[in-house]
Amino acid sequence: MPKMIFVNLPVADLPRAMRFYEAIGFTNNPQFTDDTAACMVLSDTIFVMLLTHPRWQGFTTRPMCPAGSSEVMLALSCDDRAEVDRLVAAGAASGGTADVNPPEDHGFMYQRSLADPDGHLWEPFWMDAAQALGETQQEEAAQ
Numbered sequence: 001m002p003k004m005i006f007v008n009l010p011v012a013d014l015p016r017a018m019r020f021y022e023a024i025g026f027t028n029n030p031q032f033t034d035d036t037a038a039c040m041v042l043s044d045t046i047f048v049m050l051l052t053h054p055r056w057q058g059f060t061t062r063p064m065c066p067a068g069s070s071e072v073m074l075a076l077s078c079d080d081r082a083e084v085d086r087l088v089a090a091g092a093a094s095g096g097t098a099d100v101n102p103p104e105d106h107g108f109m110y111q112r113s114l115a116d117p118d119g120h121l122w123e124p125f126w127m128d129a130a131q132a133l134g135e136t137q138q139e140e141a142a143q
Contacts (some may be wrong), residue, residue: 008049010056010064011118014038016095017050020116023094024087042076045065067119075123081110087124088112108132 011017014035018028021040024136026048031038056064065071077117078084091114092098100121109132111125125126 002045004047004051006047008051008056008059008121009116009118010053011050012053012067013117014050014052020091020094020096021048022048023090024096024114025090026101061089064089069119070121073113073121075111075125078124079127081126083118084110084112084126088114091116092120122135 009017014037014043018038018040022028026040029039029041029047032049036052038050040050042048051059053064062087076087078087088098095117097115100114100115103112104110109125109127111123114122114124116122
């Protein structure tokens with residue numbers, strides 16, 4: 001069985017957060033959703049659990065990071081550059097903040113950043129793995 005990942009994120013406004021994640025391609029799993037939490041599905045193995053602050057605090061005694069601080073940066077692969085741009089535009093139109101960090105274009109890799117309405121940082125990216133591998137091999141040969 002493939003490993004699954006559930007990213008748990010505290011949110012101030014659950015319906016707003018759900019709208020944001022639906023706008024960037026997640027779907028809601030109502031089986032694991034109630035007034036305090038929502039399971040948002042990206043694929044068969046990738047899930048985001050949106051938890052109201054009280055629900056989040058039921059899982060840990062550690063304090064929540066203040067909005068705007070850096071807790072984690074979640075990189076999400078995309079099929080092409082256009083998908084990166086579409087995802088960032090859709091997220092910004094749904095209450096997120098586009099390009100919290102400057103976009104980066106390395107030729108073989110293109111990435112942008114997007115903060116959700118609660119400040120959680122996503123970094124959609126596209127990478128040409130074959131070209132990236134070729135550049136890595138060229139760098140090693142030059143050393």
